[in-house]
Amino acid sequence: MYxxxxxxxxxxxxxxxxxxxxxxxxxxxxxxxxYVAISIGSGVFERRVDTTLQALMRASDLSGGRGDTFGVILxxxxxxxxxxxxxxxxxxxxxxTVDLGQDFRQSDTWRxxxxxxxxxxxxIAAVPLEDAEEALELLEGVLWSTVAAVIVLTLAVGxxxxxxxxRRLQRINGTLTALATGDLGARxxxxxxxxxxxxxxxxxxxxxxxxxxxxxxxRHLSASLAHDLRTPLARLRSRLEMLPDSEERGxxxxxxxRMSGIFDTIMRVARIEAAQGTEGFENVDLGPLIxxxxxxxxxxxxxxxxxxxxxxxxxxTVFADxxxxxxxxxxxxxxxxxxxxxxxxxxxxxxxxxxxxNGQGVDPENFAEVIKPMVRLDAARQTEGTGxxxxxxxxxxxxxxxxxxxxQHAPEGLSVTLNFTNL
Amino acid sequence: MRILLLEDDSQLGTWVTNGLREEGHVxxxxxxxxxxxxxxxxxxxxxxxxxxxxxxxxxxAVLQSLRASKNSTPALFLTALGEVDARVEGFEAGGDDxxxxxxxxxxxxxxxxxxGRRRDGxxxxxxxxxxxxxxxxxxxxxxxxxxRQEQEIELxxxxxxxxxxxxxxxxxxxxxxxxxxxxxxxxxDPTTSVVETHIxxxxxxxxxxxxxxLLRTRRGEGYVFGR
Numbered sequence: 001m002y003x004x005x006x007x008x009x010x011x012x013x014x015x016x017x018x019x020x021x022x023x024x025x026x027x028x029x030x031x032x033x034x035y036v037a038i039s040i041g042s043g044v045f046e047r048r049v050d051t052t053l054q055a056l057m058r059a060s061d062l063s064g065g066r067g068d069t070f071g072v073i074l075x076x077x078x079x080x081x082x083x084x085x086x087x088x089x090x091x092x093x094x095x096x097t098v099d100l101g102q103d104f105r106q107s108d109t110w111r112x113x114x115x116x117x118x119x120x121x122x123x124i125a126a127v128p129l130e131d132a133e134e135a136l137e138l139l140e141g142v143l144w145s146t147v148a149a150v151i152v153l154t155l156a157v158g159x160x161x162x163x164x165x166x167r168r169l170q171r172i173n174g175t176l177t178a179l180a181t182g183d184l185g186a187r188x189x190x191x192x193x194x195x196x197x198x199x200x201x202x203x204x205x206x207x208x209x210x211x212x213x214x215x216x217x218x219r220h221l222s223a224s225l226a227h228d229l230r231t232p233l234a235r236l237r238s239r240l241e242m243l244p245d246s247e248e249r250g251x252x253x254x255x256x257x258r259m260s261g262i263f264d265t266i267m268r269v270a271r272i273e274a275a276q277g278t279e280g281f282e283n284v285d286l287g288p289l290i291x292x293x294x295x296x297x298x299x300x301x302x303x304x305x306x307x308x309x310x311x312x313x314x315x316x317t318v319f320a321d322x323x324x325x326x327x328x329x330x331x332x333x334x335x336x337x338x339x340x341x342x343x344x345x346x347x348x349x350x351x352x353x354x355x356x357x358n359g360q361g362v363d364p365e366n367f368a369e370v371i372k373p374m375v376r377l378d379a380a381r382q383t384e385g386t387g388x389x390x391x392x393x394x395x396x397x398x399x400x401x402x403x404x405x406x407x408q409h410a411p412e413g414l415s416v417t418l419n420f421t422n423l
Numbered sequence: 424m425r426i427l428l429l430e431d432d433s434q435l436g437t438w439v440t441n442g443l444r445e446e447g448h449v450x451x452x453x454x455x456x457x458x459x460x461x462x463x464x465x466x467x468x469x470x471x472x473x474x475x476x477x478x479x480x481x482x483x484a485v486l487q488s489l490r491a492s493k494n495s496t497p498a499l500f501l502t503a504l505g506e507v508d509a510r511v512e513g514f515e516a517g518g519d520d521x522x523x524x525x526x527x528x529x530x531x532x533x534x535x536x537x538x539g540r541r542r543d544g545x546x547x548x549x550x551x552x553x554x555x556x557x558x559x560x561x562x563x564x565x566x567x568x569x570x571r572q573e574q575e576i577e578l579x580x581x582x583x584x585x586x587x588x589x590x591x592x593x594x595x596x597x598x599x600x601x602x603x604x605x606x607x608x609x610x611x612d613p614t615t616s617v618v619e620t621h622i623x624x625x626x627x628x629x630x631x632x633x634x635x636x637l638l639r640t641r642r643g644e645g646y647v648f649g650r
Binding site for chain 2: 236238265268303331
C-alpha cells in the first residue's frame with residue numbers, strides 16, 4: 001500500500017485517528033438526524049395539505065358540476081373517468097397518497113381526500129405534491145452536503161494537527177533515543193509550547209538536565225575516589241619498594257598488588273555500570289574469541305587440577321566491547337575454578353557465550369540472588385560461589401543489553417551465559 | 424636520559440626521582456603544571472613523565488599545550504584514573520604511554536626505557552629481525568621454531584608469543600601488566616594466575632631440561648630473561 005511507505009507514520013498519529021473516529025461518529029449521527037427530520041418534515045407537510053383539502057371540500061358546491069380550480073381537483077366520486085386509474089382506486093380506499101409512476105399534470109404524486117361538500121354531498125379533492133417533494137429533496141441535499149463538508153473539514157484539521165503533533169512527538173522521541181544511546185546533551189528545546197506536549201517536553205528536558213548532572217557527579221566522584229585511594233596505595237607501594245630486599249618485602253608487595261587489583265575491579269564495575277552508548281564496540285566473532293580465551297586459560301584450569309573443553313556451535317558475530325567480553329568470560333572461568341566441578345566447558349553457541357561446569361551448581365532459587373548488581377555486593381559475596389566476579393559479569397551483560405542466563409547444567413553443575421539474542 | 428617529572432605528591436615524586444637517578448637519568452621534578460610547562464618549553468627533554476591529576480594546570484593540559492606548539496617529546500602519563508576512557512583521553516592528548524597508580528618502580532623504569540628507545544629510533548635491524556638469538560637459545564619467528572642447545576622445543580602459540588616478547592628485551596625487567604597488555608591484549612587484570620601459569624609452562628620447556636635458567640622471577644616486580 002502506498003500509505004504503508006512514506007505516510008505510514010500518519011496512520012499512527014493519534015490526532016488523525018481521533019479525527020477519523022469523530023468523523024465516522026458524526027456521519028452516523030447526521031444520517032439518523034436527516035432521516036428523522038425528513039420523516040417528520042413530510043408528515044407535517046401532509047397534515048397541512050390535508051387540512052387545506054378538508055377546508056376546500058367543505059367550502060365547495062358541486063351542484064354546478066366540477067369544481068377544479070388552480071390545479072386542485074374537486075369532483076364527485078363518480079366523476080373520475082378522465083383521471084388516471086389510481087385516483088379512482090385511492091378514492092375507493094377512502095383517500096391517501098396517489099403514486100402514479102408517471103407525470104399527470106406535471107406531478108407523479110398526488111394527495112387525494114374523500115369528504116362532503118357544503119350541501120353534504122360526497123366529494124373528492126386531490127392536489128399535486130411535486131413542489132413539496134422537491135422542497136424535501138432540496139432539504140435533504142442541503143443536509144447531506146453539510147455533513148460531507150463537516151467531515152472533510154474535520155479530517156483536514158485532524159491531518160494538519162496530526163502532522164504538527166507528529167513532528168513534535170518525533171522531536172521528543174528523537175531526544176529520548178539520543179539520551180538512551182548515551183548523548184546526555186540531547187534536549188527537545190521545545191520551551192515555548194504551552195500545551196500538554198510542551199509540558200511533557202519541558203519535563204523531559206528538566207529530567208535530562210538532572211540525569212546529565214548526576215552522571216557528571218558520579219564520574220567526578222569515582223575519579224576523586226580513585227585518586228584519593230590510589231595515591232596512598234602508590235605511596236605504600238613506593239615505601240615497600242624502598243625496603244631492603246627480603247622474603248617479607250616481596251610478600252608485602254604482592255599483597256599491595258592484590259589490594260589494588262580488587263580496587264581496580266570495583267572501579268571497573270562501577271564504570272561499566274555508569275557507561276553509556278556503544279563507544280568502543282566492534283563486531284566480535286564469538287567462535288574465535290572463545291578459542292582465544294581457551295588458549296589463554298586452559299593451562300590455568302589444568303594447573304588447578306581440572307579439565308577443560310570447548311563447545312562451539314554456529315557461533316554468531318555480535319556488536320560488543322571485546323575487552324569487556326573477555327573480562328566477563330575470564331571472571332566466569334575464575335568462578336568455575338574456585339567453586340565449580342572438575343570439568344569446565346567454554347561455550348559459544350548462536351548468540352551466547354559463557355562457561356559451564358559439572359560442580360554442585362547453585363540452587364535455582366538463588367539464581368536471582370547471585371546476579372544482584374553492585375549494590376548487593378556484600379549480600380552476594382556471602383552467597384556461595386559468587387563474589388565480585390558475577391557483579392562484573394552482570395555489569396558487562398547490562399552494558400550490552402544482553403541477558404545473563406543462569407541455568408542448571410544437566411544433570412548437575414552451573415551454566416552461566418551472556419545471551420545477545422535481543423541485539 | 425633527561426627526564427621531566429610532574430608529580431604533586433612530594434613523597435611519590437621523590438621516590439620516582441631517586442629511582443630514575445639511580446638508573447643514570449637526569450630528572451627535573453616539578454610539583455605544579457605551570458612550572459613544568461615553562462621548563463618543558465625552555466629546555467629539550469628526552470621524556471616527560473606527567474601526573475594526570477595535579478592541582479591547577481594538570482598533566483593533560485601541559486601535554487596539550489606542548490603538542491600544540493609542535494613539541495614531540497615522548498610522554499608517559501601517571502594517573503590514578505585507570506579507566507579505559509581516561510587512557511584514551513591521554514593518548515588523544517598526545518601521550519605515548521599510560522601507567523596507573525599504584526605502580527611498581529620496575530614497571531615505570533621498563534616503560535621509561537621503552538619510550539627512550541623509541542625516541543632513539545630503535546634498532547630497526549633488530550626490530551625487524553626474524554631470527555632472535557640469546558645465549559644458546561634461538562627463536563625463528565617465520566618458521567615458528569624454538570631451539571636451545573640445538574634441541575627442538577615445542578611451544579604453544581601463547582608460549583611462543585611470550586618467549587618472543589622476552590627475547591626482544593633481554594636483561595630487562597618485564598612486569599605482569601606489560602605481559603598482559605602486550606602478549607594477551609588484556610587491559611585488565613584477569614585475577615587468575617594467567618601470567619604465572621604460562622610463565623611456569625614456558626620454564627618447564629625452555630629452562631628445566633637445561634643447566635642454566637634463562638627466565639628469572641623478581642618477586643613482586645616481574646620477570647627478567649637472560650643475563
